[in-house]
Amino acid sequence: MEPDFPLTARSIRLTTRPVNAKVNLSVPIPKTRNPSISSSRNVSVNVSQKVLTGKTKNDSGRKYVLSSLTEGKVSQVSTLPLSPKKNLSGPTSNTRDSSNCSKMISANERQKVFTKRTKIDSEKKHVLPSLTQEKEHITKNEYINLVGMKPSNFKREKDRFFKSNFMYNPQFDFGKPPLPSASVQHSQASNRFLQVAINIIQNTLKKYKNYENYEQVTGGNLLTTKQIYQQARKYMETEGCQGEIAVNITEDVVSQASMGTVKRQPTMTINVSMAREQWLQGTLRHEIGTHYFRTVNNSKQPWNNSKGREKYGLEPANPTEEGLATIHSLLFHPDPDLCRVALLYYTIYQASSMSFSELFEHLKIFVKDPDARWYYCVRAKRGQTDTSQPGCCNKDQVYLEGVLHILRHRHAIDFKLLMAMGKVSYLDVNRLKKVAMLSKPRIPNFLKDRNQYMMRLEKIMQVNKLTDTVLRKLVD
Known part of the structure; x- marks a missing residue:
C-alpha cells in the first residue's frame, strides 16, 4: 500500500544532526547468555x-x-x-x-x-x-560489532511496549558503555541518499501491494535449524571452505x-527468526562469499593491520565492504529489490529526530505489521538505552550507500581484484595492485564469470529503477 501522502526529501527535515546530548549509548561485553529469554534458541x-x-x-x-x-x-x-x-x-x-x-x-x-x-x-x-x-569500556571497532546484539531485557521491553499500545519508550539494558568517541561517530544520520531510499521503498510497495506481502513473496517461509545447517554446509562445500x-x-x-x-x-x-528459504543463500554469499573471503585475502596483504593501513594510506573499507556484500546477497534473487536496505536507511534518518514510539508510529506508512516495525525500530535505536530521546545508530545506512557507490563505478571496478586485495575500498584498487599479494586468492564462484556478474548488476539497476544519470548526480 502506498503512503497517504507523497514522500519526498523536502517533506522531511533534511539536516544531518547529532544525537541529543542526553542520549546514553551503551553496549555490553557478552559474558553469559541471558536466562530470562527462555524462548530463544x-x-x-x-x-x-x-x-x-x-x-x-x-x-x-x-x-x-x-x-x-x-x-x-x-x-x-x-x-x-x-x-x-x-x-x-x-x-x-x-x-x-x-x-x-x-x-x-x-x-x-x-x-x-x-x-x-x-x-x-x-x-x-x-x-x-x-x-x-x-575492559570497562569497549573500543570503536568493538562497538560496531557488539551493537548488533539484543539488549539483555529485549523480551521484557518488547512485551511492555506492545501492552502499552505502542506508547511506551523502551529502556534497553546493554551493559558496559562504549567509549564516547565510538558512540558519537555512529550517531550521525545522513540524508544524502534519502530520496533514493524513498523511491525504492515506494516502488516496491506499489509492486507487492504491502510490505508484508513483499517479505513473504521474496523471502519465502522460515527455515528450521536443520535446514539452515544443511544449506550452510552445502554452500561451504561449493566454495571449498568446508571445515573452516x-x-x-x-x-x-x-x-x-x-x-x-x-x-x-x-x-x-x-x-534463526529471520532465515527465510529465498534469503539464506544470499546471506551466505554476503557473509562467507564476501566478508570471510575478503578477510582471508586481507590477511596476506601488507596492510593487514592498522599500521599497514596507515602506511599505505588506505581509505576506510566501508562503504565498499558492505555495499559489495549487499549486492552479492541479491545477485541470484529473481527480484533483486533493495527495499530492506532502503527502509533501514530511511528508518535511521527518522530515528535521529524521533523517540522510539514516534518512530514506530511513523513507519506505519510503509510497514503495517507491528513485529516487522519493531525490528526496524530496534535496529535504528540499538545502542541507545533511553529511547524516549531522539537518536540513532547509523551503521545500517552504509548498506545502501555502499550499493550506490559500487553500481555508480561498476564499469571501472575490477571485482576480482577488489576481492583478492582484501579489505580495501574500490578507490584504492588501482593504486595498490602493484604491491598487493595476489598469489592464490580466495575468489567466490559467483565472481568467476565477469560477463554474467555484470549482467546481474544491470538487473539490480533495472529492478530498483536506478540509472547512471541519477547515480552520477549522487556519487562522485
Missing part, C-alpha cells in the same frame, strides 16, 4: 566435525551429532554442560567445545582434525579480531547474520 555447528551443540527451551545444554543429515536423525552422545564462548553478535552462546568433541571420534580422526585446525590457524592468524572482556567456519544459529542478535571469531575460529552467526 542457541545452536552452534562446526561443519568440519559435523557436531551440533545447542541449547533450547527444554534443554539445559547437551551435545549432539547429526548421524544422518539426509534423514534428519539426531543422536545424543553427551550430556555434559557446554562451556560458554564469546560471541561477536550476541550474548555468549553454547558453541563447540573442541576438547569434548575430540573424545567422541577415533584417534585417526582426531589427528586429521588436529592437523586441519592447526593448518587453518597458521594460515589465518589475522583472519578476524577477537574481543576481550577485561563454525555456524552459530541463534535468536540473540538483531541483525540477520554476521561473521566473527570464537577463540580464533571463524564463526558465522545466523538469526
Whole structure:
C-alpha cells in the first residue's frame, strides 16, 4: 500500500544532526547468555566435525551429532554442560567445545582434525579480531560489532511496549558503555541518499501491494535449524571452505547474520527468526562469499593491520565492504529489490529526530505489521538505552550507500581484484595492485564469470529503477 501522502526529501527535515546530548549509548561485553529469554534458541555447528551443540527451551545444554543429515536423525552422545564462548553478535552462546568433541571420534580422526585446525590457524592468524572482556569500556571497532546484539531485557521491553499500545519508550539494558568517541561517530544520520531510499521503498510497495506481502513473496517461509545447517554446509562445500567456519544459529542478535571469531575460529552467526528459504543463500554469499573471503585475502596483504593501513594510506573499507556484500546477497534473487536496505536507511534518518514510539508510529506508512516495525525500530535505536530521546545508530545506512557507490563505478571496478586485495575500498584498487599479494586468492564462484556478474548488476539497476544519470548526480 502506498503512503497517504507523497514522500519526498523536502517533506522531511533534511539536516544531518547529532544525537541529543542526553542520549546514553551503551553496549555490553557478552559474558553469559541471558536466562530470562527462555524462548530463544542457541545452536552452534562446526561443519568440519559435523557436531551440533545447542541449547533450547527444554534443554539445559547437551551435545549432539547429526548421524544422518539426509534423514534428519539426531543422536545424543553427551550430556555434559557446554562451556560458554564469546560471541561477536550476541550474548555468549553454547558453541563447540573442541576438547569434548575430540573424545567422541577415533584417534585417526582426531589427528586429521588436529592437523586441519592447526593448518587453518597458521594460515589465518589475522583472519578476524577477537574481543576481550577485561575492559570497562569497549573500543570503536568493538562497538560496531557488539551493537548488533539484543539488549539483555529485549523480551521484557518488547512485551511492555506492545501492552502499552505502542506508547511506551523502551529502556534497553546493554551493559558496559562504549567509549564516547565510538558512540558519537555512529550517531550521525545522513540524508544524502534519502530520496533514493524513498523511491525504492515506494516502488516496491506499489509492486507487492504491502510490505508484508513483499517479505513473504521474496523471502519465502522460515527455515528450521536443520535446514539452515544443511544449506550452510552445502554452500561451504561449493566454495571449498568446508571445515573452516563454525555456524552459530541463534535468536540473540538483531541483525540477520554476521561473521566473527570464537577463540580464533571463524564463526558465522545466523538469526534463526529471520532465515527465510529465498534469503539464506544470499546471506551466505554476503557473509562467507564476501566478508570471510575478503578477510582471508586481507590477511596476506601488507596492510593487514592498522599500521599497514596507515602506511599505505588506505581509505576506510566501508562503504565498499558492505555495499559489495549487499549486492552479492541479491545477485541470484529473481527480484533483486533493495527495499530492506532502503527502509533501514530511511528508518535511521527518522530515528535521529524521533523517540522510539514516534518512530514506530511513523513507519506505519510503509510497514503495517507491528513485529516487522519493531525490528526496524530496534535496529535504528540499538545502542541507545533511553529511547524516549531522539537518536540513532547509523551503521545500517552504509548498506545502501555502499550499493550506490559500487553500481555508480561498476564499469571501472575490477571485482576480482577488489576481492583478492582484501579489505580495501574500490578507490584504492588501482593504486595498490602493484604491491598487493595476489598469489592464490580466495575468489567466490559467483565472481568467476565477469560477463554474467555484470549482467546481474544491470538487473539490480533495472529492478530498483536506478540509472547512471541519477547515480552520477549522487556519487562522485
